[in-house]
Every structure is written in structure tokens, then in C-alpha cells.
Amino acid sequence: MIIRGFKINGFGVFHQTEAQGFASGLNIFLGENEAGKSTLLAFIRAVLFGFPANRGGINTYPPLNGGVHGGSLILDGEEGPVIITRSPGSYGGNVSVSYPGGAKGGRDDLLHMLGGTTAALYNNVYAFSLSELETLQSLTSEEVASALYGASLGAGVQSLSNARKKIAQKTGELFKPSGKKPLINQTITEFKENAALVGRAAKDADVYQASVEEINGLEEAMKSSKAAVKKFREDILYFEKIINLWDHWIAHSQAKASLDGLPQDAILLPEDSRSGLESVLEKMEETGREIVVLKEEAAAEKIKAASLPVEPGLLDLGGVITSLNGEYARFRENQETLQRLSNQLDQKNLEVEALCKSLGEGWTRERLANRQGALFSKQDLEANDLALSSAAEAAERAKGRKSMRREALEELRAEEGRRRESLEKVGVPGPGWESALQSGRDPLAKAKAQARELSDLTAREQRLAQEQTHLDQRMADAAALAWKRKRGAAPALVFIVLSIGCLALSLVKPELHFLLYSGGAAFIIACLILIINAKTNASAAFVDNMARKDPEFGRMSQAAEALARNLEATKDKIESLAASLDLQTPVSPQAFSEVFANLDNESERYRVWSGLYQGLMETGQKCEAAASRLQEADKLYKEAEEKQTKANAAWRAWLEEQGLPNSLPPRSAREALESMEKGAGILRQALSLERDIAQCSRTIQEFEDKLHRLTESLGAPYPQPGMIQAMLQDLSGRLEKTRRNLAVKEEISSGLEGLERKILEKNLALEQLAKKRKGFLAQARAENEEEFLEKFRISGERRNLLAKLKTAAAAMGNISGEKDLSRLLSLLEALDRDACRIKLQEAQEALALAEEDFESQTKRLAELNAGLKNMASDQKISRLRAKEEELAEKMRSQALQWGAYTLAGAFLERAVAVLEQEQQPEVITRAGAIFREITNGRYERIYAPLGEGGIELIMRDGVRKSPAQLSRGTAELLYLCLRMGYIESRSVQGANLPVVMDDVLVNFDAQRASQAAKAISSLARGRQVFLFTCHKRFVELFKGGASDLQSFTLNCGNIIPA
Amino acid sequence: MATFSFVHAADIHLDSPFAGVAASAPHIRDAMIQASFDAWRNLVDFCIEEQAAFLLLAGDVFDWEDRSIRAQLAFRDGCMRLAGHGIGVYAVHGNHDPLQGRYAAIELPANVKIFGSVRVESCIAELQGAPIAAISGISYQAKEEKRNLARMFASHAIPEGLFSIGLVHANLGSSTGHAPYAPCSMKDLSLDSVDYWALGHVHQKRIAGEEPYIVYPGNIQGRSFTEQGERGAYLVRVRGGAVASLDFRPLDAVRFLAINASITAHRTLDSLLQDMIDALYQATEDNPTLPLICRFILSGRGVLFHELIGPEAVEQLLENMRETFLDRDPFVWVEKIRCQCQPEKELSEFMGSDDLLARVLKDMADMESSPEDLLEFGRKSLKPLFGRRLVSGAMGKLSESDVLEMLAEARNLCIDLLGKEDA
16 A cells, blocks of 8 residues: 555644655655644544544544544555545544545445554554554554464464463462362371371270270179179078068967867868858748739739720721821812812813904814914914015115115216316326336436436546646656756756866866867857756657656556546547437536426426326226126116015915915014914813813712711711711721720730749749758758857858968968978977078178179170170271272372373473474564664564563573563664564565654664664665654655655645655 | 082172272262171172082181271171071181281181181081081281292192182282282192182182182172172082082172263263263163162263363263262262263374474374383472372372373363364
8 A cells, every 4th residue: 555645634733734745665754843743643544544432531633723524545546546535424434435437435445455454453563653662562452462473373372371371270279289278288188187087996996805805804703793692682582581481380380279179070061051041041031022912913903904995896997997087188178179170161261262252253262272383383474574574674775785886986987077187287298108107117217317427427527637637737747857857957067067167177278278168168058058948848759758767657647548538438428428318518517407407397297197197097997897886786676676576475375374364464463373372272271170170070079989888887877068077086086095905905914924924933932942941951960040050150260270270381381482381390490580680681781782793893894895886886997998098089080180280281381392492473583683683683583482472582692581671772673673573574465554653763872773764764665654753863864775765844734845 | 529519709808998989978978888798798698598508708808907896797797697507607818808917806606717827727618517628728917928828738738538629819820900919820729639719819700710610709899990890709519529510699789880971972961961861771770779889981082072171061960960860779879970082173183283282282192102201201290299108108109001191181181272263
């Protein structure tokens, strides 16, 4: 991209400022402070990449001296100048790109020209000021740093920083040699603690062994204690027995002495013999009393039975009497029902007669009864009624529709007339309007397009003419300048020098003064001729020759030819179009406005005409449709009338069939049918009443017949109608009494039989008791009851004594366990009771002591056994060992993970070290070469550590330095070289944007400034460079180095070629 | 000659913790601690059920030299149950429970014969009062038994005329993966005087010879993922003075299973998870009555590599698996998911360019081809951690396989960190 000029509309101090003729190489702008150097830098940035956002602290360079913010850059294009214009608007301002020939472009065209260079990259690398050069910050934004330091090393390097961070983070999380928090450090601590617990738990075996030994000792001691307890318990038992035996022994001795005092021949009677005898005597007395009472009861029952009366004759008629009593109420009810039904029947007969009369002559009870099909008649009537009303309604509807359609047709015909009148008012249609209306085209479109094109071409013709004039002027200026240079002042100067030389020589060589004077005069004349020649215009041959030899002039000449051709083609087109529009060339603006006004008027007339014409056509179509619909409605109306006539005929036929007058309307016919149905219903009710009356009469007759037969059986007269119920109730009472008395008599009879049986049983029992009494007396060998009682007393005393002896002996046997009583009695006779009591107490005391020992031993044994049991089931050490294994596994897993990350890091660093040696970014390499040259080899190279987005410098002696360690001037030189390195590197890839530097040499000393100028001049050989400076000395520095150089002066918002 | 049967078991390792397994659920921890005891109970039940004449225990009855009390009592109780059924117990001790260990002396019932460590001893086993077999054996005195115990049988007078059994805890042919104690060769075991060598020490069941029978029954309970699958003992039937049959019976109480799952066919973690769940359901169907401790090994190349290289995705899979099988009875514990998968792109493709990742991978490959250099580089790089005595004590000295394992992981990390956009 080469910028040939600026057109600044309004930007900072600049207003309507133009500058042209920038060199393709180096352009130096000299200006004092505030002259507008930074403003021009910002202007170039703004036109190419947009106005900066108006945020706090950022200078957007608003127009201070008027004009619209923005302006244009004029670039070299293949076919002529390309103008990029930036004006206020959203997204950094509106962009337009104008091409030679009038073509226009926008933002996309500009982006294409910028070749993918971003605003950040351009602003920091291509176009920078001193303040931006002074700081590294402008080169460390991610985008710029990536472009500068990492672009050529591939994706892997871009991830390096993240990879390093991740590895450091993970290894740090897992393990640190002196840390506590990392996971492995924690696991190691836990492992140590657990190992200590395992060591302690392993000592349980010693405890177990000691416990087992103590248990063995205790078990021996407990055996001794147990034997002592057993012995003392036996002693205690022995003495307790002796003491317990003592009272029984005394009782035994006393009973034996008493028994020896009783008579030896006494009979030992059973203990219950006395009570047995007394019981027998008592029962004999009781039985005698019961026999007397039973006999008295039998006599009283016999008397009671004889006093009860009965009527046997009534018993046979019991069923009839009961039946008649039950039926009497029904009998009375039937008598009443019969009367009521008879009354109802009479009423119904009267109603039937009245109905027959209402239906007219010929209608009798019999005809009414015999009439059939009432239901169907009603259905027929309803069908006829519906058909009549439907036909009437249809006819009415058809009539209404016909009337409505007639009205619609009339309205449409009126509308058609109105539209036709309106169309006639618009006037005659233009040529081809009707066909255009049918095809939907605009008949004036072609004329309009031609007019617009003609207008555009006329404007273009004017623009091209202006450009041609401008170019011709530039070429003329260039040719004049060259003419002057070649044929004017310069050769004249030579002749002046020669003439002066001749004059000077004539002073030295007087003998040759004539010759020398003549020569000098000739030179002066030649000089004068040349000076006069310089004032004339360059010849055509000179211009042609110049066009061939000077490439710049040649380009201008070619552009001028292309412009002329373009202009000619445009004029031809204008001629052609003007002819087709009936216009004379050149077309005046007034003619244009008349043509466009006529076209607009005709367009409007076509719009109105087409609307009315279409409306008229549509109305005509509607009229035809309405007439057709009216004919259809008339036809339908006639059909409806015909249907109505048919329905009336059918109705009359039906009335005659029903025997009704044929003039009856459906409503009257419906009433007559209802009367017939009602009469038939009443007749059915009368028949039902007659059946009920007959049934009642039969039931009454049956009851009366039964009553007759009863009175005849009893020999009694038939009762009066009001006495039937009284007679039946009396017969029932008598029958019931007879039945009750017979039952009582039967019951008394069976009771008498039982009493007699009991009397017999009691007599037999009395005899048995007498026999038992005799048995008791015989057993005691007694004559009577008194003697029996005495012998029974002696027997009882003997029995008591024997029992005492036995009890005492048994108790002694039980207590002592001794079966041999005599041996026991002899032992007791030899002992002393008190001495035994003392020995018992001694044994009890000894037992308590022995039991206490045994208990404590048992308790301890239980404790030890429980301890052992706990140890047997204790999983403590198992758990600790399991945990030890778990921790070892955990440690292993973590350690392998740490190892993997550590190895990954180690291998990564090895590869990085190699790669850093081998593969430096292109930008850095180029920048290093420039830097080495500028510093005369003091700095060997620039070096970018891999993936860090920064740089280091390697000095001639191998020392490494970071940019922060450099002096300010050297650092700025470094940053300048980095930018130049990038620009050169990028230009190889195709993008070659202008470089803009704003006073970047200020901080350099004379030597470095000279070297930097050399480097910048070198840079300007391959691309356009704009250098702004406020120091004239820097301008001088460049004059010797750059071949294609233009210098300008900036002054108060003006750009003046130097 | 009598017809009888006996049970040959070894490496009971009573009260042995599981190695390399961590469980967070308490009931699973308890089951793991209890597993060796349950397997011992299963062995005793097996002897009683089969009415074996005697039980041979070929060393490592206990897991530790100092034999926990709980383990000894469990052993005594089991022997007492066997005594109740007239079944004798003949045992030697191995490197895990040598005789010189410091442990509480718990008295064993009379049906138990423990062979001494000084010389080979012999005793006669009887069935209903009649002699049926001559059993000769020798125990370890210390853990590191360097003697060739099998060879000592040759100079020992073994009783003749009965079925003869040699009982010893030995490393036949120096099996790798086992401590090289009491080494012996097939030649040492080729004795005419022994009909059946009842060996212990190698945890994988193996019949090394049939004339005479040389048998390792393996251990009865797997203790880590290196001891997967069924574990148990042999029921040996003897008829006419010769082995008539050998039947293996699984007796383990908890079973270890490692399940491989390839990521190649999966585009999403959900799909991979479903595949893993299906595989585990299949494993539970294959082992319906046993608690299972499972480990998944994710392998293969696939797009899920980058997701799985980070711990979060693997943790998520693990949680989902555990939750799915939470209510299974007997339990299934998914102990770990090891990610050994690789990126979809071949390693050679990564190494084909000249960028940083390619250089790292090439450097790794070069180093891998020289194991000695790799081990030295690994030891040097990893010294801050692996140089610690406690760490090497808990994990063992850093081995070549450890470094290779870490290198494989490091390679994947580098691919993930540096080559994600290319993968």
C-alpha cells in the first residue's frame, strides 16, 4: 500500500488540508511541537482502522478548526488513485473506497487491502510514537506478543505456558519435600501414625500370654477354694441336722410312752365310722318326712282336675270358625268395593256417550271401540303437517332470495356505469398500457432507466474531464521541471562558469585575451540562449522521450491515455441514450429535469388509469355473475311452489281416509284424533271395572256360603247382616276355653303319675338305711348307739399316738437321711444339743471366708476370660493392618501420579531447551540481525524463551540480559528493531502497510540515531515510511541514506513540500 | 491299601489385609477384614462335608510372623471343629508364619500336627484306627528360609508301605512374583518315596507333576488384584495307594475381578458408562453368590481420551458405577477405574511433526528404548519423593516397571496438555 496524498476534512488542527506527492519510500515531516505530527499519525491510523472509541483519556482528535471529522487517504491503485474516506459513523466511522472509473467500495474492500492486519497490531507495530516506543507495554498485549514471539513455533508452544502451570500446580498439590498440606505429605504422616499404632497393637500377644498364665494359676487356687467350701458346707449340714432332729426325737419318745398306757384289746375302728352311723340315722328320719308330703300333693291335684269344664262339639268345627273369623274383614271390604266400582262404571258409560256425540253422526260406542291404527294415524298427521309447513317455508324463502338477487344486479349495473364515466375522464391510454397492465410491467420503466443512466454518465463525463485536466496539469508541471533541468538553468550555469573561466584566463594570458574574450562572449550568448529556452515549453519530442525514460512520468502518461479512452467511451454512450430519449446533446440540466418530470406525470396517470380500468373490468364480471344467480333463484322459486301444491293434495286425501272433513286444517284434525283416543281409553277403563265387579261378587258369595254351612252344623239360625261378626267372636271364645281346659287336665294327670312313683322310691330307700345302721353296730360289736360311741373314742386315741410316732420317725429320717431309726435314736442319746450349736457356728464362719475367696477368684477369672475373648474378637490390629495397606496403596497411587507429572515436566523441559536452541521465531531472528547491525555486533542476538511471550538478549560475550536490564536508549532501539523485524517478516508474507513513526529517534545519541536512521532508510527501500520529527538534524541524517525521499514541513495545520 | 480322601490347602494367610484396595463403605471394609477368616471356615466346612481323613496345610497359615491372637484362635477353633469329626490337621509353617515368630502360644487340639523346622519329620495318619498315610514335612524356622527344604526329604527315612505325602512350603523353579524362599527344582521332588507333594507358597493353583503328584493349590482367598478369580483347595482321593482324583473347590469369601473396557467405540461418557455397567452385570451373573471387588481398566484409543485423562470424569464414572450396584447383595465394590486409554490419533502421527509435543514424545520414546537410562533418569527426577525411606519401604524400591508406568501416564499428560487441539 502506497499513500500518495491526504485530504483532511477535519481532524485536530487540520481543516480542509490536502497534501500530495508522497514518495514510495521515505517521507519526512518536519514540524515544531504542536505542529500536528501526532495528529497526522492518528489520522492515518483513524482512516485505516477507524476512529478510536470516545472513552476517557483517549484523544479522538475532533475537528478543532471546523469541517467534518475525518478525511481521505489517496492510494496508488493499478488503474489510478484509490481513495479511502473515513467519516463519522458507528463502528469506528463510515468507510468508503473510491476506485478509478467511479466504482465504490466499503469496509470489506478496506479490510482486504489491510491483508488481515488488526488495529492493535498496526497501532503498535506499524504506526507508533515515541511514547509507545519507550514502553514495552505496547508489545506485550496477547495479540501483539503472540505475533512477535510465538507465531512460528506451532500450537504446542502456545500451550507450553499452560502445561507448565498445570504440571507445577499438580505436582505441588501432590507433594512438596518440606510441606504438610500436599496430599502425599499427608498420606506419609498418616502412614507413620498408623505404623505406630500397629506396633502398639502387636504387643497384645504379651498381654494374652500373661492372661493365660494367670488363668491357669487361678484355676488351681479355685480348685482348693472349692474343696474347702464343700467341706464346710458338709459340716454345717451335719450340725444343722442334729439340731433339727432334737425336737422330733423328744416327741417320738413321749408318744411311745402314752401308747403303752392304753388297753391292749381295743378295736381300731375306722375314723369315719362314727360320722357314718350318724349320717344313716339322719337320712332315715328325713326320708320318712318326704313320703308324707308326697301323698298330700297327689290328693290335691285330683280335686283340681275334676273342676275344669269342656265342649267337645266345638272342637270339630274349630277350623271353619277360625277361617270365617279371618275372612270377615275382607268380606266387609269387598262389600264396600263392589259399591264403589259400580258407581265408577256408570260414570264412564256417561263419558263415552258424550264423546260420540262430539265426534259427530255415525260415531257410536261400538265404532269407537272398533277403530284401529290410532298411532299410525297420528304419525301420518304429523308427517303431513311437516310436509305442508316445509313446502310453505321453502316457497317463501325462494321468493325472498329471488327478490334480493334482482336488487343486487341492479346495483352492480349502476356501479358499472359510474366507473365507465370515471375512466373516460382520465383520458386516452398511452401506447402499450393495456398489454403492460396484463403482464404486470411498468410501461415507463425502460425510459426511466435510460434517463437515470444518462444522468450518471453525464456526471461521470464531467468527473473524468476534471481528472484529465488535473493529470494533464501534473504531467505539464513534471515536463516543465524536467525541461528546465535539462535545457535551462543547469547548462546555462555551465556556460557562465566557462565564460568566467575565459575571462579569468584572459587576465593570466593577455596574449590570448581576444580569443578568450571571444570564447567568453560566446559562452555568455549560449548561456542567454539557454536561459531564454528554459522559459519556453518543452517540446513534444522531449515529452515523448521523457515518457519513455522516466517511469513515474510514464505511469502518468499511461493513466492519462486510459482516462482519455474512458472519457471517449462515456461520450459515445451519452449520445446513444440521448437519441433514444429524443434529447439533444449536450443535455442540459433543465432538459434532464423536464424529462424526469414528464416521466413522473405519465407514471401517475398510468397508475390512476390502471386502477380504474381494472375496477371496470371487475364490475362487468360481477354483473354477469349476478344475472346468472338471479336466473337460478327464479328456477328454485318455481320448484318450491310445485312442491307446496303436491303437499296440499296429499293432506286432503288423508282426511278423507280418516273419515274427517277434507277442509280440516292439521290442528283441528289433531284435536279430533285426540278425542278418538280418549274415548277408546275410557272404554278400556269401563271394561276393567266390569271385571273387578264380577270378582268382588264371587268372593262375597263364597263367604256367605261357608257361614250357612256352619250355622246348619251348630243348629243355629243364620245371623242378621249386622250380627255376623258378634256370632263368630262368641264361637271363637268358647272354642279357645275348651281347648285350654283339656290341656290343664292332661298336665295334672301326668303329674299324679310322677308323685306316685316318688313315694315308692322313698319307701325303698328307707329300707336300705335300716340295713346300714345294723352294719355299723355290728362292726363295733355294740348293741346300741351309746356303746358304739365309747368304743369309737378309745380307737381314736390309739390312732393319734401311732401317728405321732410315725411322723417323728419320718421327720428324723428325712432330716438325717438315716434309714435305720434305732441307730439314729442311739446316736441322739449320745449327743449334746448345745455343743452341736457351737460347732455349727464355727463351720458357718469358715464357709463365709472360703466362699469370699472363691468369689474373688471367679470374678478375676471372668475378667481374664473376657479380656481373652475380647482379644479373640478384637479387629483392632486387623483394621490397622488393613489401613496400613490402604495407605500404602494410596501413597503408591499418589506417588505414581506425582511421578507421571514430574516426568512429564522433566521431558517437557528437555524438549523446550532443545527447541529454544534450534527454533527461534522468524521475527526475532530478523530483529536480532538488525539489532546486531545497529549495535555494531555488541548484542549478538535476540532470543525468545519458548512459550513465555518475552525476549532476552545475548551479548557478544554470552551474557544474557532481559529488556528491563537495558538502558532506555538501547531498549528503545531494541523495540524499534523488533517492530522492524516483524514488518520485514510480514512483508515477505505479502502484507506491506505504510510505516508511521512519530519522533522515535529523540532519545538516541548521535551514533545510535545515525545507525537507526540507516536501519529506517533500509526499511524504506521496501515499503513506504512516514517519519515525523521536530529536529532538523534528523532530516539531514536521512538525506544521505534514502534514495526515494520526500520531505515536508508542517506548519499550523498546513503540509508544505520542503 | 485303604481308600480315603484328604484336603490339600495352603497359604491361608489368616487375618491378612487386602493389598492395594481401599474401600470407603464400612460393611465392605469389614468384609475385607473378615474374608480370610470366612475362607478358613469354608475350608473346614469343606473337609467335614467331604468326610476327609485329614487336612494338609502347606505353610503360611497365618499372615504375620507374630500371628494375631484372633487368627490363632480362629485357627484353633477350626481345628477343634475338625477334631469333632475325627479329621486330623497336618501343617507346616512358611515365610509368613515361621516358627521363630514372636506370638502368643495358644494350645491347639490333639488332632493338629505342626512339623518342626530342624529336620524333616514324619507321622502316620490313621482312619478309624488303621494307618492310611505317612506324612512328612518341615517348617520354616525364619522368614528368609534359604535352605532347599525339599532336598532334605531325600536323606530322611520316610515310613514305607503307606501312601506317602511330602508337605513343604517351597518355591518350585523360582517362580517369579513370589519371594525366593526354600527354592527347589523338579529334580529335588523326584523321589520314589513320596507319592504326593503337597506344596504351598505359590498363590496360583498348579499341578506341576503327576509322578509323583506335585501340587500347588494356591491360596484360599485372593488378597489383591494380582490374585483374581476363584481360590480354594484340592480334594485328593486315594485308592489302592495311588491318587485316584484331584478336585478343586473354590472356597474364597470375596473375589477380585479386573474388567477391561475399551473406549474406542464410545463418543460420550454415558455410552462408556453403560458399557461398563453391562460388563459388571455380566460379572455378577458369572459370580452370583460371592461379594466382588472389581477394578476397571479403561484402554484403547478414542475421543474420550482427553476427558478421561482428567480425574473428574473418572471419579464421576466411579461414583455412578458404585451407585448403580449400591444395593447388590452380596456386594459389588468398584474399587478403582484405571485409565490406560490413549488418544484417538496414533502416537506416530503426533511424532510426525516437528513441534514441541513431537519432540517430547520422541525424547520419551528414545528413553524408553534404553531401560537403564530411563531408570536412571526416573530415579534422578523422582528422587525427592522416591528417595524417602518411608516411601520406598511402603511401596518398594522404584522399579523399571514403575517408571514405565509413570512414563506412559506422563506421555498421555503431555498429549493432553500440548496436543489437545490436534487430537
